[in-house]
Amino acid sequence: MSLHGLDALARAIGEAAIVADPAQLAARRHDYWALSHLRDHVGRPAPVPGVLVRPTGVAQVQEVVRFAAERRVALIPFGLGSGVVGGVIASPDAILLDLSELKRVRFIDATNLMAGFDAGHNGLAAEEAVAAQGLTIGHWPQSVAVSSVGGWVATRASGQLSTGYGNIEDILHTVEAVLPNGELVTLGKGPRASAGPDLRQLMLGSEGALGVITGVVVSLRRQPEAKAFSCFEAPDMRTGFELQREIVQRGWRPPVMRQYDARESRRQDGDATGCLLLMAHEGPAGLVAAETAAVRDLAAAAAAPERPGEIVARWFSHRNVVPSWDTLLSRGLVVDTVEVSAGWTDIGAVYDDAVAALKGIDGLIAGSAHSSHVYRSGLNLYFTFAVQTTDPDQMEPAYLEGWRRILDATARHGGSISHHHGIGRVRRDWLAGEIGPSGVALLRKIKSALDPQGIMNPGVLIPDA
Amino acid sequence: MSLHGLDALARAIGEAAIVADPAQLAARRHDYWALSHLRDHVGRPAPVPGVLVRPTGVAQVQEVVRFAAERRVALIPFGLGSGVVGGVIASPDAILLDLSELKRVRFIDATNLMAGFDAGHNGLAAEEAVAAQGLTIGHWPQSVAVSSVGGWVATRASGQLSTGYGNIEDILHTVEAVLPNGELVTLGKGPRASAGPDLRQLMLGSEGALGVITGVVVSLRRQPEAKAFSCFEAPDMRTGFELQREIVQRGWRPPVMRQYDARESRRQDGDATGCLLLMAHEGPAGLVAAETAAVRDLAAAAAAPERPGEIVARWFSHRNVVPSWDTLLSRGLVVDTVEVSAGWTDIGAVYDDAVAALKGIDGLIAGSAHSSHVYRSGLNLYFTFAVQTTDPDQMEPAYLEGWRRILDATARHGGSISHHHGIGRVRRDWLAGEIGPSGVALLRKIKSALDPQGIMNPGVLIPDA
Structure with missing residues (x-):
């Protein structure tokens, strides 16, 4: 962005909200996607953001969105960076909107069992805040200590206790978001409503492409007896x-x-x-x-x-100990996990086929799975694959091949190609198989209606036309 | 519609799908909305539909929608007519799309606990079909014997066993719908997916304004031990x-x-x-x-x-015995029920205020309530009011006043003005209070994106701009 543009942005949101420190810019190049870390490792790192802004309030977020909309600049929301499917890759032409300073506890209501947080609030800290009152959110993704409550919503996340406590769509009570035109919406009212389509669902799984989530109210539980x-x-x-x-x-x-x-x-x-x-x-x-x-x-x-x-x-x-990508990559190990779901009649075949297909990858040293989220109609599978190679040029192809074989096996048996990490960039090519070409067309219509200029996190979720 | 237009429609969907019988046309003037029956009683009946079509298959529904879109003719989907908030009022300028012959059982899967039905399938018959295999849908609206499975979705319905078994959004697995451009979408895959926004939610509560629901897959339960x-x-x-x-x-x-x-x-x-x-x-x-x-x-x-x-x-x-409006009206009784929801801290005040407010209506002979759907964060209230008047000119004002006083009291305490009957026509004026002006603007954007010509069930759900 030109210096002129930066000046205007600084006037709109205040100098203090614009981050210039190169180390911080570098740290916001991407999230926790294995492939992007792999590319760092082989010398093709993700670019540094053109501009990094870190608002502390919702009105500032609205200003940033309006600024981006007026100038048709791409805007990439960044929560706490724990995403694993390529939902955040910075660009020199885009504003990266770091939400980590949007971190107030808004309220905790022990009678109605609800708590409100700014979207950038750390998940574990949110859980600890309600636990101090004998309550629990009950949402325990493996990333709980490094993810934000807004990120849970944006990625349509699941926690380790989901079989009893539900996924984030069952826990979310109200979502507050800035739409791509800068308007603030607060969606979700009453314990339950039949007042038209549930518009909260547009933000659940929106991956930054339909707006910026700024606040979340979750429904709580009492700590179990x-x-x-x-x-x-x-x-x-x-x-x-x-x-x-x-x-x-x-x-x-x-x-x-x-x-x-x-x-x-x-x-x-x-x-x-x-x-x-x-x-x-x-x-x-x-x-x-x-x-x-x-x-x-x-x-x-x-x-x-x-x-x-x-x-x-x-x-x-x-349960939440995860080795760093760097440690693995430095040993020549290309590793990732892939979560999918399928009905009871199909899950055995998904498991067998995916594990068998992984074995065809050169250098595969591990291909395994467990299930971790169960429903009346079926369950998920969480695959892990590991390929060992000392050839840097083979790392990315091996990575993509692992994903391809697991998702193809899942789709072949009618399963869903994403249980709870979202689509990001790594699954985009499978979305038409998941929701049909007419489903993709419908999603594009909604995207165009909300974000006619296509400024919001371009490149994620929706396949190119 | 001109005879020329009718001929073209007959060519598109077959002569047999066009209903000409005046008695059947008259029976499709409206659904079970008390006010529309009241207007019949006082000599201001709803109009007979201009054209009544009754397709037997999904491809025919697509033809009707395409026909309406091409000619910019309004199209009003009609399930089994048990709606109670003015979601269906025929018009001489519109095609009324009667879905009651879309009534196949598509499949019953006792292993994955799922069953698929055409949207017009009768609710109780659907329940009986799965009950024969020791299963249950677990969705028991009072209207179960006179409502359709597609209507459950279109109105975002609740059943009497919802506190344990969830509302229709918790029971729906897949929805098939014809969009206003004639495209068929099938939304919902796997036991659970994180693959962008849950597009099924656009149809849940769509009230005919965003498309025509043609098929439904529900998640079942085993009959309880x-x-x-x-x-x-x-x-x-x-x-x-x-x-x-x-x-x-x-x-x-x-x-x-x-x-x-x-x-x-x-x-x-x-x-x-x-x-x-x-x-x-x-x-x-x-x-x-x-x-x-x-x-x-x-x-x-x-x-x-x-x-x-x-x-x-x-x-x-x-539990499902309901007196007919005609019987009540002929005794000079204006009666209706109004369901709302609120948090635990507010529900007592909603009850007290609404009951007190009803007492101010001339001729009120009963104003009472019960709760029937419970959540961790609160519960619903189901109000009944009855006004006695022998003056036909006072009936509609008394009816609207009962609604106004209950919804105003609910909104005053932050409750939701609709728990499970939908918005229809009777609640439209309260929608902006429910989801905010920016929520209404968002809903309008989605409506325009899907139905740019505004042909789908005009006049319901979304307040006039």
């Missing part, structure tokens, strides 16, 4: 899936249900030979007692022997 | 609300929770002096046992004595 763990070992994935189906379809909803394949089970517990199913039960004491008894009976009927609850406790205490 | 009733009597509404809050916020979710004020309690049970709280518990036997024990303890702590479960059984057996 009782908690318990249970763990069983199924002889194979399909037997475990059937056991999970029985548990959920009989009407039980343990907040945590995770089933690891044999390879990943060994990492959870060295003694495992089959597929571990880890569960956490939470709620009123009578419910937890009834649920733990019921799952024990169902596991016995499924010939899945019980294993120590300590395995679940161990998972809980280590 | 156990059922139980419980009934308590709170001394007053606020005590009962607090008891309900405790039950739900501790983590229990009885599918049915209904609390009647003193007036309505006497109709449920002649011995009642306070406010009856009726509950139905469903699920695995262990869960039902734990839940019934827990609510008994909580009721005892709230000084709400237990009453016979028979009261709940009686409600179940009579």
